[in-house]
Amino acid sequence: MQIHRNLLRAHPWAEAGIALTIGNFDGVHRGHQAMLALLTSEARHRSLPSCVLSFEPHPRDYFAARASAAGAPGGRSAPERVATLRDKLAELQHCGIQHVVVARFDERVASLPAQAFIDQVLVAGLHARYLLVGDDFRFGAQRTGTYAMLDEAGVQQGFDVARMNSYEVHGLRVSSSAVRQALADGEMARASELLGRPYSISGRVTRGRQLGREIGFRTLNLRFGHPRPATSGIFVVRVHGLAPQALPGVASLGVRPTVEDGGRVQLETHCLQWPEGLGPEGGYGRCIRVDLLHKLHDELKYASLQDLREGIARDTEAALRWHAAAL
Numbered sequence: 001m002q003i004h005r006n007l008l009r010a011h012p013w014a015e016a017g018i019a020l021t022i023g024n025f026d027g028v029h030r031g032h033q034a035m036l037a038l039l040t041s042e043a044r045h046r047s048l049p050s051c052v053l054s055f056e057p058h059p060r061d062y063f064a065a066r067a068s069a070a071g072a073p074g075g076r077s078a079p080e081r082v083a084t085l086r087d088k089l090a091e092l093q094h095c096g097i098q099h100v101v102v103a104r105f106d107e108r109v110a111s112l113p114a115q116a117f118i119d120q121v122l123v124a125g126l127h128a129r130y131l132l133v134g135d136d137f138r139f140g141a142q143r144t145g146t147y148a149m150l151d152e153a154g155v156q157q158g159f160d161v162a163r164m165n166s167y168e169v170h171g172l173r174v175s176s177s178a179v180r181q182a183l184a185d186g187e188m189a190r191a192s193e194l195l196g197r198p199y200s201i202s203g204r205v206t207r208g209r210q211l212g213r214e215i216g217f218r219t220l221n222l223r224f225g226h227p228r229p230a231t232s233g234i235f236v237v238r239v240h241g242l243a244p245q246a247l248p249g250v251a252s253l254g255v256r257p258t259v260e261d262g263g264r265v266q267l268e269t270h271c272l273q274w275p276e277g278l279g280p281e282g283g284y285g286r287c288i289r290v291d292l293l294h295k296l297h298d299e300l301k302y303a304s305l306q307d308l309r310e311g312i313a314r315d316t317e318a319a320l321r322w323h324a325a326a327l
Contacts, residue, residue, distance in 0.1 A: 001093040007053075007103035010125055014051070017129035018099070019043035020122070022053045022137070024176070027082035028091035030196045031167035031174035036095040038164060039132050043098075046130060051099040052092055053126070055109070056085055062105045081226040082179050087202055101126070114140025118153045130160045137163075169193060183231035186295035198238070198291035199231075201253070201267050205283050208268070217270045217312045220283050222290065224265040229253060232265075234296040236319045241288035243275040250312075250319035251290060254299040270312070272320060294322055 004011060021039050025032050036052075043050040057065075064078035083091070085102070092100055103109065112120070117140045122128045131150065139145035147163055154161040166173045174194050182191040183199065191199045203222040220239070232254035239247040251269040269290050275282075296318055302308040 001089070001097055002099050003089065004099065004101045005104070007101060007109065008120060008125065011101075011127075013099065014049070014125075014127045017048050017127050018051045019046060019048045019130040019132070020051045020053060020126060020128045021132045022139070023134065024058055025052065025054055025088055025092065026058070026079070026176045027179045027195060028088060028095065029174050029176065029179050029194050030169060033095060033196060034167045035132065035134065035164050036092070036097060038162075040096045042130050042132070042162075048129060049098045050096065051101065051126065052097050053101045053103060053121075054088070055103050055105040057105055059105050059110070062110065078228070079176070080180055080184070080228045080230040081224075082176060082183065082199075082230045084201065084203070084225045086225070087200070090202065111141050114145030114149060115153075116140075117145060118150070118157070122153075122159070123157055128159045130162070132162045132164060135163055135165050180230045186231065186233065188235070188292055188294055198293060200289050200291045202287065202289040203267075204287050205285060207284055208266070217309075217316070218274075218280070219268040219270050220288060222267040222269070222288070224253070224267060227265060229265055231292070231295070233298045234300075234315050235292040236294040236296065236322045237269055238291040238293060239269060239271055239288055240291070241286055242271070242278060242283060246291075247275070248272045248319065248323040249290070250296075250315050251292070252299065253292070256299075270316065272316065272323070293326075 002013070004013075019039055019042050021035060023032070028036075040050045042048075058078065058081075061078040089100060089102075122131065131154065133147065133150065137147060147161070150161045153159075166175075168174065172178065179191055179194045182188075182194060188199060201222060201224065205220045206223065208219070208221040233252075235251050235253065237249045237251040239249045249269050249271045251267055253265070253267045255263045255265060256268070267290060296315055300311060302311055
């Protein structure tokens with residue numbers, strides 16, 4: 001899969017035409033997966049490369065930051081983030097997408113009129129010949145662009161437009177909002193059902209302050225990369241990438257209130273079984289994936305490092321019991 005960054009310019013790789021869909025795809029849940037399956041099927045039938053156009057930051061992140069900078073009261077807040085950009089791109093690749101344009105959402109993009117978006121981005125820049133959108137898709141400045149406008153432009157400018165209805169599981173609409181709510185509620189099984197896989201975070205293990213080893217619980221640290229994750233707390237986890245088989249563990253996702261005040265979001269994972277031969281330093285620099293299987297409790301701020309040590313010990317015992325019961 002190839003990743004491209006610049007939105008408002010011509011893309012030579014797309015000159016022969018592409019099959020395109022547009023969206024933020026936060027979490028790449030089962031509804032997204034169904035849409036991407038349809039896109040890749042149409043792309044194959046039309047002998048076109050498949051492409052996703054997505055935005056970073058999320059447009060609502062941008063508008064919330066702009067309103068805050070202007071001192072505007074109220075307004076719609078930015079959504080919590082389900083997945084990091086890294087994990088989103090990995091899932092898009094897993095779904096068979098060949099190209100992803102990660103466009104920076106800024107004032108230039110936000111102020112682009114709907115017709116200009118069609119002319120400059122869809123036609124001149126990306127040479128879309130097939131466009132698939134969701135049933136609630138809007139675009140352009142002030143979200144004035146509609147499906148009907150796209151359909152009319154497609155007739156006039158030579159591209160097909162299709163719309164996909166909402167995807168449902170057990171009668172409930174699957175959406176990024178539904179995934180965020182499940183994660184916020186700590187309902188990891190429900191989140192997994194909506195995603196079609198366990199909720200996970202991946203990345204390269206970095207060196208932290210090494211406080212964990214000082215209190216007897218060595219951790220693998222991953223940066224989340226967004227200040228507002230859709231969930232936080234202490235979780236029973238499964239770790240991939242350290243051994244041929246997944247390893248049981250317990251993890252903290254959040255800002256570590258006991259040792260930092262307003263720190264950046266990290267996932268700190270303690271493996272309940274450490275692979276022989278890996279050595280005490282063998283996890284650093286490795287790319288791992290951590291599945292968050294069950295939430296134990298919210299983050300806690302302990303009064304001392306001794307209290308923190310005892311709290312981690314209790315969480316470790318709870319994780320051991322959970323994994324034993326799940327066998």
